Amino acid sequence: MEKQKADKLILKFSSKVYGFAVKKSYSYDEAEELSAEMLKEVYLSMLQTDDIVNVEGYVWRICEHVYAKYVNQVKHQKGISVDGLNLPYFDEYDLGETEEEIRKLRKEICFLSSSRREIVYSFYYEGKSIAQIAREHGLPAGTVKWHLNKARNDLKEGFTMERKIGKLGLSPVKALEFSHSGCPGSKGGPEVYLDDKINLNIVYSVYETPKTVEEIAEDLGMTPVYLEDKIELLVTNGFLVETKGNRYTTYVQFSPKQYSLEAEANLVRMQQKVAKILTEKYVPQVRAAVANLVNRDVYIPGGNRELFEAAAIFYAIVTKCRLSIEKDLSKHRIKTLDGADYLVSVETKSEVMDPDYKCEFNFSELEKKFWSCGEMTRDSQKYPCVYSWSVDSRFDCRKGAWKNNLNSDYESLYEIITGEITESKATSEKFKRLRERGFLSKNGTINTMVVRSSFNDFAGLIPKPDEDLLKEFAKFALEQAMVQSKMYPPQIQDRVIVNVMNFAVGSRVAMMVLDELYDNKVFRPLTAQERITANLLMFCDHLPE
Numbered sequence: 001m002e003k004q005k006a007d008k009l010i011l012k013f014s015s016k017v018y019g020f021a022v023k024k025s026y027s028y029d030e031a032e033e034l035s036a037e038m039l040k041e042v043y044l045s046m047l048q049t050d051d052i053v054n055v056e057g058y059v060w061r062i063c064e065h066v067y068a069k070y071v072n073q074v075k076h077q078k079g080i081s082v083d084g085l086n087l088p089y090f091d092e093y094d095l096g097e098t099e100e101e102i103r104k105l106r107k108e109i110c111f112l113s114s115s116r117r118e119i120v121y122s123f124y125y126e127g128k129s130i131a132q133i134a135r136e137h138g139l140p141a142g143t144v145k146w147h148l149n150k151a152r153n154d155l156k157e158g159f160t161m162e163r164k165i166g167k168l169g170l171s172p173v174k175a176l177e178f179s180h181s182g183c184p185g186s187k188g189g190p191e192v193y194l195d196d197k198i199n200l201n202i203v204y205s206v207y208e209t210p211k212t213v214e215e216i217a218e219d220l221g222m223t224p225v226y227l228e229d230k231i232e233l234l235v236t237n238g239f240l241v242e243t244k245g246n247r248y249t250t251y252v253q254f255s256p257k258q259y260s261l262e263a264e265a266n267l268v269r270m271q272q273k274v275a276k277i278l279t280e281k282y283v284p285q286v287r288a289a290v291a292n293l294v295n296r297d298v299y300i301p302g303g304n305r306e307l308f309e310a311a312a313i314f315y316a317i318v319t320k321c322r323l324s325i326e327k328d329l330s331k332h333r334i335k336t337l338d339g340a341d342y343l344v345s346v347e348t349k350s351e352v353m354d355p356d357y358k359c360e361f362n363f364s365e366l367e368k369k370f371w372s373c374g375e376m377t378r379d380s381q382k383y384p385c386v387y388s389w390s391v392d393s394r395f396d397c398r399k400g401a402w403k404n405n406l407n408s409d410y411e412s413l414y415e416i417i418t419g420e421i422t423e424s425k426a427t428s429e430k431f432k433r434l435r436e437r438g439f440l441s442k443n444g445t446i447n448t449m450v451v452r453s454s455f456n457d458f459a460g461l462i463p464k465p466d467e468d469l470l471k472e473f474a475k476f477a478l479e480q481a482m483v484q485s486k487m488y489p490p491q492i493q494d495r496v497i498v499n500v501m502n503f504a505v506g507s508r509v510a511m512m513v514l515d516e517l518y519d520n521k522v523f524r525p526l527t528a529q530e531r532i533t534a535n536l537l538m539f540c541d542h543l544p545e
Helices: 003-024 028-047 055-075 099-110 114-125 130-137 141-160 197-205 213-220 228-236 261-281 283-289 305-320 363-369 407-417 428-437 455-461 467-485 490-504 507-519 528-533
Strands: 177-183 241-243 247-249 341-347 375-379 387-391 449-452 536-540
Touching: 003 028, 003 055, 028 055, 028 141, 114 130, 114 141, 130 141, 197 213, 197 228, 213 228, 213 247, 261 283, 261 363, 261 467, 261 490, 261 507, 283 305, 305 387, 305 449, 305 507, 305 536, 375 407, 407 428, 407 536, 455 536, 467 490, 490 507
Parallel strands: 449 536
Antiparallel strands: 177 341, 241 247, 375 387, 387 536
8 A cells, every 4th residue: 555545544543543442441541552553553554455445444453453462462461451450560579689689680680671671770779650760761651561561571581591601701702913904994993993802702792693682792791781882882883783683793704713724725835826827927018018117207216126016016916916706795894983994804713623734834934924914005185196005015124004004104205205395393293204114214315116107007007917817816716715715604705705816816926926036036135225115106296306
C-alpha cells in the first residue's frame, strides 16, 4: 500500500483503536501504550500489503492479535500488569543479603540495557517514585513499571546462570605494531584510537564473530556500563560496524593466529625470481625512459645520476608492476571524525603452524632487511606545483617514516629554492627543521633530488613491463593469495587477496632489484649524503641553483 493512503487510514482509525484499547485496559496510561502498539503494527502491515478488501476487519484482526500477545506477555505472569494491575517490579524474591550476592546483583544490573539500567538505579538505589522516573525519562508510568519488571526477570535469569569471563578478559590481545594505508587524521594514525588496551580488545572481540554489546562485555570480563562510551567512540570513528541483530564487526585486519613458514618461503622464492627477471628485462626500459630527463630537468645532490635512476626504478616496480585484482574495498576503509581515511592493520602475536619446516631463509632477518614504510606522497595546497614521492627503507637514513614526513617540509624547500625566504630569525624554525631532516646542509645546499616536472608527467614517462610477464607473476601470486586469505575471517579475506596481489611485486621486490644492481656493481654504493634522498623525489616548477 502507498504510504499516503496508509497515513490516511491510520488517522481514520486512530480514535477507534484508542477506544478499543481503553476498554481492554485498567488505566489510561496502559491504554495509550497498548493503542500505540496496535497502531504501529497496523501501519507497518498496511505498508507491506498491496490490496486490502475489508480494511475494517483487517484492522481489528491485527488489534486483537496485538492484545492477545500483550495479555500473554503481561497479564498471564503472576501479579503482573501495567498501572492498574499489580506489576511485581518491587522485590518479592529473596536474592539473599550476603556480600557475594549483593556484589553479583550489582554486576547483573550492569549487564542490563542502558535505559533499563538507569530506571533500575533510579528506583532501587536513589529511591525515586515511579511517577518521578516517568517524568524524568518522558515515559508513561506503565512503561517504567514494565522496564522494572523486565529488569527483574533479567536479574533473576542472571542469578541462575554463571557468567563466564571470556578469553580476552583473562588474556587480552596486545598490539606489536599499528599500520595504515591511506591518509591519517589530524590526530595521527589508528594508534590514536587503538593504542588503548580496552579499545583494542573491543575491536578484536568482534573480529572472528560479530557480537552484541553484552557479548563483548562478557568476552572482556567487564560490564557494559564501562564499555558503552568506548564502543560508541569506535563506531562513530569507523573501527566498529553495526550488523544485523545489534551486533558489531570490524574491518581492522589483525595478524592471523597462525602462519605457515612454507607459504612464506614460497612467496620469497617467487619474489627472488621476479626480481631477477625485472633486473634483466625491465630495468633497462626504465633507465631508457628517464634518460631524456637531463641536468636542466633534474637536480641531483652530488651529481650521481644513478641515484635518480634507482628512485625511478623503485617507483616503476611498486606502481607499474602491481598485480591488480578487481575487488571493492570501500567498506574496509575506516573514516574517522578527525579526517582519517585509511585501511588499518594491527600486528599481533602469531604462532608458526609448521615449526619443523626447514628452508634457506632466516625470516626475522628477512623482515628487517626488506622492511619499508610503503609509498608516501605529499602535496601542497599553498603551492599546487609541489609534490613528493618517497619510500623509506634501509637504503636511506631518514627517520620517523610517515609521521616525520610533513607536507610543510617540501613547502619550505620550495620557498628556499624560489628565493621566497632566506635564513633569518623569522624563518629560523623552518631552516632548523630542514637541517634536522638532512634536507638542507649547514651551508644552505639542498640535499634532496628535485625534478622540474609535474608528478603525473614523470609517472607518464615510466613504461609498464611486458603484459605476459605480469600474467606469469599474477598466476603464482593469486595461488598464494588464496592460501593466505583462508587464515583470516570472512569479512577480511577480500582485502588479504588484494594485498597479496598488490604487494607480491612491490617494495620487497624493488629492494631485491636494487640489491642486484648494487651488488653487481651496476650502480656504485650510496654515500652518506646520497642516503638522505635515496628513493625520495620532489617535484616542482623550479630547480635549486
